[in-house]
Amino acid sequence: MSNAFTDLLAEKGTLLADGATGTNLFNMGLMSGDAPELWNTDEPQKITKLYRFAVDSGSDLFLTNSFGANASRLKLHDAQARVHELSRVSAELAREVADTAGRKVLVAGSVGPTGEIMEPVGTLTHALAVEMFHETADGLKAGGADIGWLETISAPEEYRAAAEGFALAGLDWCGTMSFDTAGRTMMGLTSEGMVDLVHGLDNTPMAYGANCGTGASDLLRTVLGFAAKGGTLPIISKGNAGIPKYVEGHIHYDGTPELMARYATMARDAGASIIGGCCGTLPEHLVAMREALDSTEKGPAPTLEQIAEEIGPFSSESDGTDGNGPTRAPRRGRRRG
Amino acid sequence: MSEEDDIILSELDDEELVQQMFDDLYDGLKEEIEEGVNILLERKWEPYDILTKALVGGMTIVGADFRDGILFVPEVLLAANAMKGGMAILKPLLVETGAPRVGKMVIGTVKGDIHDIGKNLVGMMMEGAGFEVVDLGINNSVEAYLEAMEAEGPDILGMSALLTTTMPYMKVVIDTLIEQGIRDDYIVLVGGAPLNEEFGKAIGADAYCRDAAVAVETAKEWMGRKHNSAATA
Numbered sequence: 001m002s003n004a005f006t007d008l009l010a011e012k013g014t015l016l017a018d019g020a021t022g023t024n025l026f027n028m029g030l031m032s033g034d035a036p037e038l039w040n041t042d043e044p045q046k047i048t049k050l051y052r053f054a055v056d057s058g059s060d061l062f063l064t065n066s067f068g069a070n071a072s073r074l075k076l077h078d079a080q081a082r083v084h085e086l087s088r089v090s091a092e093l094a095r096e097v098a099d100t101a102g103r104k105v106l107v108a109g110s111v112g113p114t115g116e117i118m119e120p121v122g123t124l125t126h127a128l129a130v131e132m133f134h135e136t137a138d139g140l141k142a143g144g145a146d147i148g149w150l151e152t153i154s155a156p157e158e159y160r161a162a163a164e165g166f167a168l169a170g171l172d173w174c175g176t177m178s179f180d181t182a183g184r185t186m187m188g189l190t191s192e193g194m195v196d197l198v199h200g201l202d203n204t205p206m207a208y209g210a211n212c213g214t215g216a217s218d219l220l221r222t223v224l225g226f227a228a229k230g231g232t233l234p235i236i237s238k239g240n241a242g243i244p245k246y247v248e249g250h251i252h253y254d255g256t257p258e259l260m261a262r263y264a265t266m267a268r269d270a271g272a273s274i275i276g277g278c279c280g281t282l283p284e285h286l287v288a289m290r291e292a293l294d295s296t297e298k299g300p301a302p303t304l305e306q307i308a309e310e311i312g313p314f315s316s317e318s319d320g321t322d323g324n325g326p327t328r329a330p331r332r333g334r335r336r337g
Numbered sequence: 338m339s340e341e342d343d344i345i346l347s348e349l350d351d352e353e354l355v356q357q358m359f360d361d362l363y364d365g366l367k368e369e370i371e372e373g374v375n376i377l378l379e380r381k382w383e384p385y386d387i388l389t390k391a392l393v394g395g396m397t398i399v400g401a402d403f404r405d406g407i408l409f410v411p412e413v414l415l416a417a418n419a420m421k422g423g424m425a426i427l428k429p430l431l432v433e434t435g436a437p438r439v440g441k442m443v444i445g446t447v448k449g450d451i452h453d454i455g456k457n458l459v460g461m462m463m464e465g466a467g468f469e470v471v472d473l474g475i476n477n478s479v480e481a482y483l484e485a486m487e488a489e490g491p492d493i494l495g496m497s498a499l500l501t502t503t504m505p506y507m508k509v510v511i512d513t514l515i516e517q518g519i520r521d522d523y524i525v526l527v528g529g530a531p532l533n534e535e536f537g538k539a540i541g542a543d544a545y546c547r548d549a550a551v552a553v554e555t556a557k558e559w560m561g562r563k564h565n566s567a568a569t570a
Binding site for chain 2: 020022023025026030032033034035036072073075076115117121122154180181182183184186187188214243244245246247250251279280316318320325326327328329331
């Protein structure tokens with residue numbers, strides 16, 4: 001299948017994605033607890049400015065301000081009836097910025113998690129989840145997004161539901177999960193497990209990968225896990241710019257532009273071809289990442305030791321793919337069916 | 338499973354039964370836990386002993402394996418659900434028998450944050466450890482926290498945030514407690530994926546809890562300190 005995303009990836013080999021949304025909006029005055037999506041209509045000039053940060057820093061694609069634009073999350077702000085509108089406007093504003101960039105830049109329509117746990121453990125049904133994702137995807141498509149971009153997902157069921165939602169909307173998509181718990185997603189999925197999940201879908205994404213989580217080192221380990229499993233689809237790497245710290249009333253991520261530049265080339269060497277940042281990644285980080293990717297050639301994949309040494313320590317010893325993860329103590333009772 | 342593998346809980350002696358309940362909790366088998374609790378009650382166990390020796394004992398193993406990355410959220414939710422089944426039977430009996438109180442916690446996600454999976458886990462694991470938990474749900478303003486604390490008189494305030502956009506609100510709540518001169522009346526615990534220990538300290542919380550198991554350990558530790566300082570005061 002060919003679309004604007006696959007064409008640009010084929011042409012450039014490696015794409016630079018964007019950085020943080022929340023961190024940048026805070027710096028523009030978003031208050032804690034407010035829904036960033038409401039700014040699409042209330043403060044459109046600030047959202048346009050956010051998008052320009054990415055474009056002006058050299059990004060080949062950037063995400064729309066629609067991460068929380070689903071019925072479940074907007075309900076909190078009594079805006080559940082505005083899912084389609086806020087998604088559409090987020091993409092329309094983005095379209096305008098992309099089309100006046102002076103080079104080819106793609107609009108990726110961000111789709112975040114519902115925030116609910118799906119059946120059978122939780123209460124959200126598959127059908128309802130599909131409907132929510134479908135609604136957001138429809139809005140993004142109507143606003144002119146080149147591609148849908150699922151991110152920060154923990155549960156395989158939710159990833160599957162989103163795949164169906166994108167199919168119903170007729171919007172090609174990419175999808176990343178967040179590996180933040182001992183190298184796995186919160187629901188326990190390993191990097192290997194995600195490769196199986198993604199390649200087994202009816203509506204396969206254009207690319208898959210990891211975003212957010214716990215710092216850039218862990219993210220690189222996850223990318224190595226994807227590559228080792230040997231999937232056929234392109235890999236996305238969007239790591240946080242270090243670890244969040246509270247400095248003078250603001251959240252500050254401690255990763256420097258130099259660190260993120262090194263992270264970017266290591267992600268490429270590890271096997272990722274769409275590389276960006278997540279929380280804490282500011283324009284200056286993106287500029288350094290662009291420069292690093294453009295000025296170096298792809299090298300051999302880094303070892304875990306190199307990653308720990310250059311980027312920082314991992315949050316857990318094992319990520320569940322090396323057979324060295326912790327296991328439970330022997331049972332004393334008898335297992336039953 | 339073949340029939341000879343079936344386990345008849347009532348045929349196990351007390352020690353075997355408690356071990357089996359540990360495993361049934363681990364496997365999230367709610368009906369089996371309810372049955373086990375009822376059998377122990379028939380055998381004239383004190384409700385408080387069933388809570389601490391069978392249920393809390395079993396949930397401690399679940400918590401440790403969650404902390405160590407052996408179990409993950411789905412398994413822990415199932416285990417907590419099984420424990421809830423047992424607790425529903427014990428709760429009225431514990432009140433009747435005047436069992437000792439472990440502690441009380443008011444918990445909720447902060448304003449703007451609907452991500453309550455972690456908060457729910459903490460609530461369940463705290464109940465699993467014998468604490469009384471008042472769950473304020475999601476999206477809590479300073480006023481909502483203050484009102485609940487006034488009404489409930491908890492030992493512990495727990496706040497959770499999962500987003501970069503909502504985590505600073507925890508500081509707003511703590512600053513308000515300080516302004517009103519009631520900050521030291523409570524143990525303030527914070528948690529959520531983007532947080533870390535340094536962040537917890539910077540905003541003035543007593544502790545950051547990495548996960549639900551650590552939250553329980555930390556709560557117990559701080560309750561111990563509170564009792565000690567009360568005894569010497």
